[in-house]
Amino acid sequence: MQKNQFFLSIEIACLGFSACNLTPSPQKIVDQSIHFYGMDELHFKEVSFDFRKSHYSADLNDKFWFYQRSFTDSTSAKVKDQLSTRGFVREVNGLVTPLSSKDSLKYAESLNSVVYFALLPLKLNDDAVEKKYLKTVMVKGNSYDEIEVSFKKENGGSHHDDIFYFWFDAKDHSMDYFAYSKGGNRFRAIDGLQKVGDKYYFQNYDNFEYKGKEKLPLSDYHILFEQDKLTKLSEINLENIKIK
Secondary structure, three states, rough: OOOHHHHHHHHHHHHHHHHHHHHHOHHHHHHHHHHOOOOHOOOOOEEEEEEEEEEEEOOOOOOOOEEEEEEEOOOEEEEEEEEEEOOEEEEOEEEEEEEEEEHHHHHHHHHHHHHHOOOOOHHHHOOOOOEEEEEEEEOEEEEEEEEEEEOOEEEEEEEOOOOOOEEEEEOOEEEEEEEEEEOOOOOEEEEEEEEEEEOEEEEEEEEOOOOOOOOOOOHHHHHHHHOOOOOEEEEEOEEOOOEE
């Protein structure tokens, strides 16, 4: 009797171990998605694009990354914001402009945010990112892998306590939806792919919010989207994308 119980315990343990092994790897899903967009070949490249009357560029050198935004302000002054591993600098008409710590942080975060979202899902492999597989869900009749993303305090920036939710198509691993709380709860849904060159893809999005009275968790926003309970706020369109 004791022998039978022993082998039964082993079988149960093996079944439990197998079940654990069946849980999809969030890292593998993200890597597959990055490959889907060709972004695994963007390292040491420079990506440039136009977004809302500003021109952006991002030099993706692992050891010394460099982001830049150029635009003309309301006074017709030529403004150039630069963010790198060395910090943030603003130039106005070619001259470095002194800024308060508050303004420097605000402009740096604004620049970083646009580049960050433009380079998803590649940025999900940054050192500060922590990924957790949650479950498989259905959205608009398709199966999706739901992944929660949080950030380590070290190298996670001033918004290291933010939580993101991403929904990856279970078949082709495209990143079709994501939700975040920065600046208010938002949900983005893919609104077309842009092919750049012969291997790279970037996405445009529709940006939504929920205006209902009840407070719902971000992880449920894909349900609200499917039920047409989200209100469209804006369109996120990248233009004139170039890679060199």
